[in-house]
Structure formats: structure tokens, C-alpha cells
Amino acid sequence: MLDGKRILLIVSGSISAYKALELTRLLRKAGASVTPVLTQGGAHFVTPHALQAIAGEAVHQDLWSLAAEAEIGHIRLARLPDLVVVAPASADLLARMAHGLADDLATTLLLATDRPVLVAPAMNWAMWAHPATRANMAALEARGVRVIGPNTGAMAEAESGPGRLAEPAEMLEAVARLLGAAPPALPAPLAGRHVLVTSGPTQEPIDPVRYITNRSSGRQGHAIAAALAALGARVTLVSGPVALPDPPGVGMARIGTAREMLAACEAALPADAAVCAAAVADWRSAGMAPQKLKKVPGQPLPPLELALNPDILATLSAHPRRPRLVVGFAAETENVVANAVAKRQRKGCDWIVANDVSGDVFGGSRNAVHLVTAGGVEDWPDLPKEEVAAKLAARVAETLAGGAEA
Template identity: 60%
Template sequence: MRARVILIIGGGIAAYKSLELIRLLRKRDIAVECVLTESATHFVTPLSVQGLSGAPVHTALLSLAEDSQMDHIALSRSADLLVICPATANLLARMAHGFADDLATTLLLATDTPVMIAPAMNVRMWQHPATQENLRLLQARGCLFVGPDDGEMACGEFGPGRLSEPEAIASAIEDALFSRKPLSGRHVLVTAGPTHEPIDPVRFIANHSSGKQGYAIAAACAQLGAQVTLISGPTALPCPAGVMRVDVITALDMLAACEAALPADCAICAAAVGDWRVTETAMQKRKKAGGEPPSLALVENPDILATLSRPGARRPSLVIGFAAETEALQDHAVAKKKRKGCDWLLANDVSTGTGVFGGEQNRILFLDGDTIEPWPAMPKTGVASALAARIAACFSSSPR
């Protein structure tokens, strides 16, 4: 076998997919030894897990049946990678706060081996502030994440929290085990999508951003080995494999999420953040009154790109902004880069007829220092790959 993985199976309905993951890893010549939480045994049996893995299955922290050499210390150091699949909200919380009350959590506390986490839970559990804080803690400690995806839950609800497909998890495991990629060990923060600034419970101020460019950038950085935090406004896009997504609504939410995700080596502000918000959001739907349209008092939103670009201990080494313009592209881009204080800026023309907002193509004017470089029209995935390669080259030429 090329490598060895300890697979910790958590107690969620998605545990049945761990059986397919074991099969895929064995097919890729990766040895798998499994640890089941007590809850996991209600969803998959130790016998089926052992039959697929071809190795003993561990369930108890203290067991006379276990080989004396296979205690939690030896087990924690016997593999090249620890994988938690599925990682329930409860298991994430116990891991984040250092609990060691069963074999799985004791194993995780005792290891210095890299850990990969594949979360799976109800959408509301995933979005709960406590879970998001636990995720930030684990990410800050260097844990790798795969998913979760958007999709239909076993409970019938739809949204983020669905376990990534076993094939995607197996590929992420293989990448972690065998690929030394140029952005490995780097934390990249990406913002994407629009923000929605509420007027009342029904209406909001927004824009046409689909989030496709930011999501493509997050995926490209993850493929080069980066630990990626994607701060996303409302979109219908699935979370890229290997990326941790934090969902937000407003510009204030996005700024708070960005600051909570620091420190980062690189910040890429691709989101189309609303410039203004309503001073006072109505608690009830605004009604027509005598045919006169209501007047809306607006206040300027915080400037996320300028905030992340400010000098200071928590400033990312590389801050990259986007400029969506409808006229005088180069003049506005040069002025914006100087005003914001970012290192690089990618400007694009989003005027009517270009098809950039919501489309698959983009045409970039790239600003780096005093250099202005027009890129040819290409798919947004191509823009993302080109940018990720430049980021990798920048970091490879500079010390940590």
C-alpha cells in the first residue's frame, strides 16, 4: 500500500457513504483502518466496515480485546492521515474544545498527524454560529476540510451541510497524501457573490453578481493545495471541493466573517459588495401610501478591500481586489488600486452586453504595482487558474 489512513466514522445518516469511501481508497491502493464512534454503530456495522477495509475496526477506548500495542497513542501515530467522515456537529464541537471522552476524540487529541474533516449535518446546524466558530478554530489549527456540499438532506431540507460525494473525498485524501502543491500550507481568504442589503423583510438592495468568478478562484487555489476560506454572499453555487464556505448576507456580515477568518496569507476580494445600505430597515413590509414613493436614507457600507489592505499585523501578505466597471476601465482601475491600498487588482467591464455578470466568460485588466496587463477573454475558470498560478509564483519567490 502507498499510504495508510485512519478513518473516523461519525454517527450521522451520511455514515453509509463511508463504506463507499473505504472501497474507493482501497482501489487507489491506500490502506484504511477504521474507528467508529458509538453513534456510528447505529448506522453502519463494524462487520461491514471490517469486511471492506480488511483491517480491525476500533470502537472502544479501553478494550481487553485490543492488541496492547494498538492503544490510542499508537493508533494515532500509525497513519499518514486521519480522516473524519462524516464529521457531525457534535464531533466537531468535541474536537474543537479538546474533549477526549471516547476513542475517536482521544485519538484526535493525541495525534500530530494531519487531519482531514468531511462535515455532514442539517443545514441549520451547519449555519449555527457555534458550528461556524468551531470550524474556524479547527481551520486555524491546520485541519483540512472537504465540503460540505449544497443539496437535499435526509430530513427533507435543502442547503449546505450535505456530505461531499465519496469520489471527491477520496480525491482530496489522495491529494493530501501524495501531492506537494505550491500553495500547501497557505491560507487563502476569498470573498464572492453579491451582498443583500435589506429595505424591509421583503425587499433588498443587491446586484447581478452570480459569484462564479470568486467560486472558481476558491476552487483553483484549493487545487494548488491552499487552505481556502470562502466568504460567500447569497448564490446558488455549490461549495468547491476542499473549500470551507462561510455564508453571509450583508456587507457588515461579510466584513465580520473576513476579520474572523484572519490570519490569512492571501485575501482575494472578488465579491460585489453593496456600497450602501438603508439607514433604518423597516420591521414590516413598506406599503404604498397615497401614491407617493417612500424615500430611503442610505449610509455607506464598510470598505472590505480597503480594510483588509490596511497596514498591520493581521494584514495578509498579498491582498487582491476586483473592480467591476462600466466605463473608463483603466482609469478607474488605477485610481481604485491606489485608493484601496491593495497589492494587485483585477478590473473587468461589466456593462450591458458584455455578459460578464452571471456569464461564463471574463476579460481582465490586471494591475500589479505599476504594471497594467490586459488578459485575453477566457472562461472564468481560466481567469481563476491564471490568478492562482500567479499567487503561487509570488509566494514561491518570497520567504514565509
């Protein structure tokens, strides 16, 4: 795929520098040669011996090397590759790139090269969000520097947010795209897994014309189904009435009422995971009128007796064929986190994704959620619903792979 391609890999100071070793291995496996450059900060996290052993080439560190500079080594290195990759790219290195500094080998190479450059940022979420970093990134992108990541997730500082280095497989795919090569055939993390997803509202008929429902658009649930399918899962999406296209590669089960949704969910079992994102009506009319209820002047209003609908989340959580991972949603208008924590315990599910729906979340394009697990509460930033879905799908994949506790 990358046969004959030459990559100059700059590894700067970040705890995630260990991923540069796996990236090097993947690049070489794809047929590329890798010339490594290790900054002073990077050498605190990976050793030149390890990087050299995996790259199969000498590691370059010193701008002032007499042997290398006898042949103007930094210029030769700058012109050698087909692509320069900076992974990880620390906040400090990005700042020095943006301001055109050349005070060590890495920055000198980056200033001297005329080849395309791909950076993979990695830093604490607060550093990534800082106006200085945002300005530096804008300047670099305006000059044509390509960017992969950063991803969102747990960090070394026991915090969570955007700033994680992209995964080696993602960086390899980005390299392949930039060099016009076919992306590698990578194993899908959810291949062979079956995930059940519920989405949208339910409609509980009062008479042949009227029904009880809510304002759910189904956009978040459908995005989750699409994100899980993109990771290779076989997805069964049980959806109430929505005005959305079916997600690609997803098996559909269309329902109207809560009882129909429960039946469809049970019919879809067994599943490795269930993500109950639907906004199920808690109540239904105790008895649907066979004819349209008429408004008769001077007559009392017809009585509306309510009955409880089945609790789909609680039923799946206690089911004999319970999925290994059961995820519920909590749409709240007050005390969002406290209510979600109580709901997780009450329903018996593994996770609750909670959000405040007092604004324009229903039908909107963005969501700010809290992920409630047995280990605590993660506050995710306001994101497009598609990014919330991708982030949640990645966590599901990690858990089912055994890399995290439910």
C-alpha cells in the first residue's frame, strides 16, 4: 500500500509518544520506510533505542551533530521524505511551528522542508482549547499543514476531553490518504458483534386520530446506530416514527408504541450490547377509543385514564438474555446528574447517558451529555450529535473488547 514511500516521523514530548512506536511498525508493515527524529521532550517518553529498533533506521536527535552536518544533514533530511509526520505533536512544538522557530533539529527540518506535513496533536484538553493553541492551529492549517485528531477521551491526568493522540491505525489511514494510497484493510473493532439500538419517540394512541408522544427527533439514536455500524457492528435499530433516513448498513425494525418496541427488542436478542436512546412514552391510554373522541359543546371532557408502559431499559437489564453492556439515556430538565445516577441504580443498567433537554436538544444538532458509570460521572463537552455518537461507540467497542470495565 505504501511501497517505496518515505516517511520522516518527528516524535515530540507527550505521554502518548509510545503510540509512535506502533505507528512506525504499521508504516513499515505497509511498505514505507521511516526515518525517525526524536525531540528532547520526546526522549523523556520513548527511548531512541526502541524507536531505532522498530524503524530499522538511525534516530536523529541533534541539530549540531558534526558527522551529520558535515553533509548539511538537516537539509538532506528535510528533502528526503514523501511526507513529514509529527506524532505526537505537543502544544510546544505546534507553537514553535506556527512562529517559524528553528532552534532544534525537529523545528529546523519543519522550516526547511518543502514536503507535505501531517501533525497529530496530543495534549491536555485545556491546552488544546486555549486561544493560543487555537490560533497556532489556525495559522498552520492556513499554510497547508494537515491535521489528524485529536481524539476525545480519558487522559493521563485523570481528566477527560479532546486532546488524546489519534490511534496509530487512524494515523496510518491519514498517511495513506495524503499519499494517494488505498487505505489499509484494518480490523473493525466491533466486527462480529451485535448491538441493539433504540431511537426516536413512541406514539401511544388515544383514539384513531390522537396519541401521546414526545418531541424526540431520533437524531441522536440514529447517529449512534450509524457510528456502531461504522465500527463493524451488526446493528439492529428499533425506531419509533421519525423523519430521518435509515442509517447505512443498519437493520431496521420500525415500531409505533412502547409495547411494540419492547417486543422488537426482545426479538433482536441475543446482543452484545444494547443502547436505549429512544424517548419511550412512560404512559399510554388505558383503553384506546375505537372511534374519534368528539368535542361536543356543553358536554364534559372525555376522561383520559393512563396506564404505565413497560420499562424497556429495566427489562433488558434484568433479561435472561441480558446483553453484556446495557446503556440507557436520561433526558432531564433539572438535577441532571443526580437524577441520572439514581436512574442507573434503579434500572440496573451499566451506563446512563444524561442530558439537559430544557433547551433545543430535541431536534437540535448538538448535545452536551454526562456519562454515568459505576466508576463515576464523565462530563462531555458540547458536541455535534454525530461526535457524541462516535465517542460513545468507541467506548462501547473498548468495553466489549475487554479494555474497560462496564
